[in-house]
Amino acid sequence: MVATPRKSVAFAVAAVGLLCAGTTSAQVACPVKIGGVLPLTGSMAPITKKIAQAAELAIEHINQGGGIKGCPVQFILRDDQGQPTVGVDAAKYLVEVERVAAFTGTISSGITGPIISSVTAPSRVVQITCCSTASAFTLDGRSGGYFFRTIPTSKTQAYATATETARRGFKRTAVIYVNTDFGTDMLRFYRQAVAKLGGDIVVEVPYNDNQPSYRAEVTRALAAKPESLLLIGFPKDAVTIVREWLSLGGPRQVALNNSMRTMDFVNGVGARFVEDFFGMDNAQVAGPHVDAFNRLFEEKYKADTKGPGIHTQYDAVMVLGLAMNIAKDLTGPSIRDAVRQVHAPNGTVVGTGPAEFRKALELIRAGRPIKYHGATGPIEFDANGDVTGPALVWRITNGQIVTDRVISIEEMQALFKRIDG
Amino acid sequence: MIAQALADGIFTGAIVALGAIGVSFTLQIMRFANFSHSELITWGAYLALVFVAFAGPGTPTGPFTFGWQLLAAAAMAALLTGLAAWGVDVLVFRRLRRRGAHPLAMVFAAFGAALVMRHLVVLVWGHESRFYTRELQIAWQVMGVKVLPDQAFILLLAVAVVTVLHLFLAYSRTGMAMRAMAESPALAQACGIRTEAVIRTTWIVSGALAALAGVFAGLTPQLHPEIGFNLLLALFAAAILGGSGSLPGAVIGGLLVGIAENVALLFVNPGYKGAMPFLLLLLVLLVRPQGIFGEKGER
Structure with a gap:
């Protein structure tokens, strides 16, 4: 699945060429790559398995629902081992070698922070996290507006x-x-x-x-x-x-x-x-779109959707899928602006699963606004790129x-x- | 407060000491820094888990959370880990040694072996935490110091094991041969000592002690594939602190590392806990580079 370095370089050269030519048409090289970093091993590993599955499920739904700009989506997931250095290296690899068009990850704020400051923000790649809640990322200006999250801070x-x-x-x-x-x-x-x-x-x-x-x-x-x-x-x-x-x-x-x-x-x-003993979590909004996600997840993985990060990770990837279809091209700034149109005030409600994604694509092609109601309820980013819930x-x-x-x-x-x- | 920190330090130090003995032996007898030693700890812990899975940890006996079954499992794990340590030597280190490999090559080989060994554990048992027993015990109050019965038992057992090892080194032929090798491999060989046999014994003893450290570490309270790796730097700090090749050195070094970590917390932010053994190590390297019990002019 992973492209050889030579292929990636060729792809990168082609991509640069495309940019230099100033092509404005929505011509896109297939497959469209989305990168992900999650702690598949290390102290967060126990909760990451289902989160990674939720991300894979979202990619599957996007592909079944028509992909991105007519292309199938390839998801490249790397391990951060719960360590900032490893996470930054993985993100650098995805952005600079694989040239992913957008990025999701990771869980620990201690790793997401360095990834924003040294990889995604300088490279102008949109990053959506399922799970990092440190408030500073969206408040201190380091992200340049390229960072979003589907979890309240x-x-x-x-x-x-x-x-x-x-x-x-x-x-x-x-x-x-x-x-x-x-x-x-x-x-x-x-x-x-x-x-x-x-x-x-x-x-x-x-x-x-x-x-x-x-x-x-x-x-x-x-x-x-x-x-x-x-x-x-x-x-x-x-x-x-x-x-x-x-x-x-x-x-x-x-x-x-x-x-x-x-x-x-x-x-x-x-x-x-x-x-x-008791604790807090982000509440699960009830509703048909939430149920649809739960059912699809349970059918696919024969496991329930209890646990942190599962619903938010699904939404993080789905938002990327929708935004990348709305964006006029797959450059960082275009995708960044499009993320804010995933929940348009007067849009038609679209939900979770492949059928709803297909419906969303038809609306987007017809130039009509959409309003995404995801696995965590309505996803509306505030000025900082945060959601409330x-x-x-x-x-x-x-x-x-x-x-x-x-x-x-x-x-x-x-x-x-x-x-x- | 200080008494509690001392007691806690001695308990964690006992586990570090058991692991550090092996590191110290390989440093002195085989003359290389075996960074895969920490994985023997992990293997020991998981091998004991296999026996515990069959026999159970046993019904809690007296104030302890386990019965004789866990001790039997620990003994079996010690034996198997000892053999595994020797196996790794046969597969990797012996070949390099015979080729006269540079010590640095040995160190890199050890890193490689460590990665393979750790991921074998992940492959077989997965990433999830595992437990010998689900029991939870309430601490005893001994003169204002809180002590867990299990930890007291572990400490006593560790003392017994080290005592036996000391007698073995001091009085048995093999023990004396090991000490001779530690002094000078060339001289030992000239005296007719079968160096390969000594090296085999060293591996088996080091592996067995590492396995015990692993079981004890896993008992309080959980096993995970990084259980040994997380101890690695403490092991080396303890071995070098005590003076490589010295049994009392490794034990004292282990205890000092444990105490340094715990006592330091009374004065500094716990975030810096991990740095304490290394400050101690730096201090020793500056003041007494051969370690507390090391021979001067040895290296």
């Missing part, structure tokens, strides 16, 4: 977490957080929200991933005599941390972030030890992950107003 999750911990009467909270953009971001917004909503943080302990043991970090947190814990991190290390926390006599009032909404976490710690509170009951309550988008907006003033 960590601010949404942090504020939702704070309103829930306040509701449950969390006092003297210890925060143990992964020492990445994502972790520090979550903590910063949580701190802001707690100040307004009630509760107090007694100690903040960062941790680095992939350590054999976290006894030292847990001991340091426990020294502050906390009455509750907020753990912000990723499932594999979180299993170790929670087990050590409980072993060393830590209180059982524990809040978690969205990454822990996986049975790997519940079974890893042991279901009977995590009873009534409802949140849900989940908890672990009898070894199962169940939804506790949903914080609607209206409640969320009110919450933002109350905290940000």
